[in-house]
Amino acid sequence: MLLDAAGALQIAGEDPRTERVESAASSVARNLVLRAQAGATDAFEQLMACFQRQVLCTATRILHRSEDAKDAAQEVFFKLYRYLPRIKPEAVRTWLYRVTVTVCSDMVKKSSRVPTSNLEDEPAGDGPSVADEQKIEAGINLEEQRAILQDALQALPFKERTALVLRDIEGLSTEEAAQILGSSATTIRSQISSARVKVRRYCERAMERTR
Amino acid sequence: MKEHIEEEKIALLAGGDLKAKEADDLAGHIVSCPACSARLKSYQEGCRAFASLRDTGIGESDFAQVRRSVLYRLQQEKASRSWLGTPLRWGALAAVIVMVVAMGTWWQMRMPAVHVSSTHGSDSGLASGHIPKSSQANVAQNGKPSAQAMKHPGIATNAVTPLSITVHVPQSANQPAFAQIGPNLTAPEESKPVLDRIAIKLETPDPNVIIIWLASPEEKAK
Numbered sequence: 001m002l003l004d005a006a007g008a009l010q011i012a013g014e015d016p017r018t019e020r021v022e023s024a025a026s027s028v029a030r031n032l033v034l035r036a037q038a039g040a041t042d043a044f045e046q047l048m049a050c051f052q053r054q055v056l057c058t059a060t061r062i063l064h065r066s067e068d069a070k071d072a073a074q075e076v077f078f079k080l081y082r083y084l085p086r087i088k089p090e091a092v093r094t095w096l097y098r099v100t101v102t103v104c105s106d107m108v109k110k111s112s113r114v115p116t117s118n119l120e121d122e123p124a125g126d127g128p129s130v131a132d133e134q135k136i137e138a139g140i141n142l143e144e145q146r147a148i149l150q151d152a153l154q155a156l157p158f159k160e161r162t163a164l165v166l167r168d169i170e171g172l173s174t175e176e177a178a179q180i181l182g183s184s185a186t187t188i189r190s191q192i193s194s195a196r197v198k199v200r201r202y203c204e205r206a207m208e209r210t211r
Numbered sequence: 212m213k214e215h216i217e218e219e220k221i222a223l224l225a226g227g228d229l230k231a232k233e234a235d236d237l238a239g240h241i242v243s244c245p246a247c248s249a250r251l252k253s254y255q256e257g258c259r260a261f262a263s264l265r266d267t268g269i270g271e272s273d274f275a276q277v278r279r280s281v282l283y284r285l286q287q288e289k290a291s292r293s294w295l296g297t298p299l300r301w302g303a304l305a306a307v308i309v310m311v312v313a314m315g316t317w318w319q320m321r322m323p324a325v326h327v328s329s330t331h332g333s334d335s336g337l338a339s340g341h342i343p344k345s346s347q348a349n350v351a352q353n354g355k356p357s358a359q360a361m362k363h364p365g366i367a368t369n370a371v372t373p374l375s376i377t378v379h380v381p382q383s384a385n386q387p388a389f390a391q392i393g394p395n396l397t398a399p400e401e402s403k404p405v406l407d408r409i410a411i412k413l414e415t416p417d418p419n420v421i422i423i424w425l426a427s428p429e430e431k432a433k
Contacts, residue, residue, distance in 0.1 A: 045278070045282070048277075048278050048281060049274075049278065052274040052277060052278065053266070053269075053274070055277075056269055056273060056274060056277060057265055057266060060268070060269055061265075066268070066269075066273070070273065070276060070280070073277045074277055074280045074281050077277070077281040078284060081281075146263070149257075149260055149264060150264065153264075164261070167226065167228075168226060168258050168261035168262060169261050169262060169265050170265070171262065171265075174228055189228050190219075192223070192226065192228060193219040193220070193222040194219065196225070196226065196257065196258075197218045197219060197222050200222070200253065200254060203257070
């Protein structure tokens with residue numbers, strides 16, 4: 001149902017993250033939560049289909065490994081089923097983001113496979129010139145650029161990575177990210193700016209290596 | 212503004228995370244400074260590249276796999292919860308427990324009444340008799356129940372020193388009698404039990420508690 005509502009608007013040429021699409025999606029999600037809470041067996045499946053992108057994409061960006069992200073997504077939906085009676089229908093999206101981050105955080109703590117930050121103590125440097133950057137950008141393709149970005153993301157400290165994923169990849173506002181992460185907007189801004197600087201430096205170095 | 216803009220501020224400006232006034236203040240410098248302008252452009256491209264990462268590398272098969280796994284896990288959990296899963300069944304279990312406890316309580320309350328009512332004969336006809344040792348063992352000693360008495364709930368679990376002990380020695384089948392032998396537990400010499408069993412009646416300080424002991428010939432022989 002949500003897919004129908006959001007899909008129709010997207011087919012009409014609207015960006016999936018526009019206010020109109022999100023409003024329609026929110027309304028449908030609210031109805032699905034209410035139906036699932038009332039015991040409709042198909043409503044939970046539709047609810048999963050509705051939020052699978054949000055949960056799996058967020059987990060993938062935070063954890064990087066596809067299998068870990070799928071495990072995290074399963075855990076998130078399992079928790080959704082378990083805590084469904086207590087969830088406010090209008091807050092299900094935020095609740096799912098928060099649980100996704102919590103589950104990913106637990107997995108990072110338990111697993112030694114997810115690398116810790118190696119961007120903590122990077123020297124500031126002046127960075128390459130404009131001409132250098134143009135050469136660098138011309139020299140690598142989109143796939144390589146995305147791979148480098150993903151690696152840079154993984155090298156960030158967990159909190160900065162999570163803030164950046166929610167803000168820049170999921171497109172949430174700073175205030176929404178702050179609410180989900182349980183921090184102040186000021187803290188989130190600080191984490192985001194620090195993360196962007198580190199990622200840019202990481203990308204610069206990576207691109208230099210590829211030349 | 213002659214100095215270049217701090218890296219962190221440009222990073223925030225690129226993502227639209229600065230307040231409007233602060234962004235306006237920086238805008239003038241950006242226009243006049245090619246280096247800062249280039250850095251801003253680089254950060255903006257970085258933000259766009261990040262946004263494009265959203266769905267990268269995730270396909271419908273991944274979503275389907277997650278959905279299937281969740282539903283399978285939920286089914287397994289439901290199955291493992293067995294019949295105790297629903298509130299109704301928990302209620303039924305609670306009802307059964309309450310019934311069992313109530314029956315146990317009722318049975319314990321009923322036990323002394325059974326012993327009192329099981330006596331036969333009356334206080335009217337007195338006869339002599341002796342107290343079997345096994346019966347004496349059930350009598351409270353120093354106000355505490357004996358080990359044997361503890362095995363018979365309802366008889367002497369709360370035993371006290373009896374006020375009197377009456378031994379019932381039926382002399383004939385149609386005229387039973389009790390012999391009052393007092394608290395010293397000594398049987399009268401003329402005790403002549405003729406029938407196959409005797410009854411010992413203990414009166415306690417509690418008027419509601421009367422203990423009747425029925426002794427069989429085997430016990431008498433002991």
